[in-house]
Amino acid sequence: MLIGLFFFVLVSCALAEQEDVLLPRLNDTKATEAFVDSAEVVVIGFLEGEESHGYRELAAAAKRVQSVSVAVCTSRDAWARYAVRSDTIALFRKADKRRENLVIAEAKKIEPDGLVNFIVVNELRYVTEYNQATAVGLFNSDVKTHLLLFANKGGEGFQELKERVGALAPEFTGKFLFVLINGAEESNFRSLRYFGLKASALPRVGIYDGDSDMKWLLPPGDVSAARVRDFCEAFLRGELKEAQQAGEETKTEL
Structure with a gap:
């Protein structure tokens, strides 16, 4: 009897802990603007409240994507400031000054897995590491020119190099997306060959212009x-x- 009661209490506490996940609330326009400006990428659920469809799913997704700050905004004034007309989950990013919207009423299904994917795919930063997930956000951005840092992640001096190049990204917001291509990752060998590079010759810096489909390497x-x-x-x-382009292969994708 006591063992059963003890087990029931443990389960009840665990369920309560899962259900009591509350997102920070933004109660006015000033707080919302400050939150948007607080990080390179943030997500805001413009929702009526904790009982709104999508709230619990967003809270669950927030627990799984801890690299991105998530909050909920219930202020109608703030909704008007960001031209939100109905319950919407919005991702704000500084790298290209873009906002990605997921309108609840238009979504076929709202679930934590889908919201995690929405965040991960659109999580572009001042320096975004290229992979299958981030490729979607990179190529869907209005900014079609990429400053590419080819470097072997984890190698000597890598972090300092990334920070040095990344510090320039805010200067070129809206003009370039800064992208890290990890030369130590086998899946990126195609990108290296496209620029005529080998992992042993890194680091190097290149530019890819999506509008003209042209590419160049910094000497x-x-x-x-x-x-x-x-x-x-x-x-x-x-x-x-008019400068000579890097590499010789025909471009299909990075």
């Missing part, structure tokens, strides 16, 4: 912030259009 040398910035600015001035 070998130190991957300094100054050289990368000059490379980006040369592209924006149109000075790379």
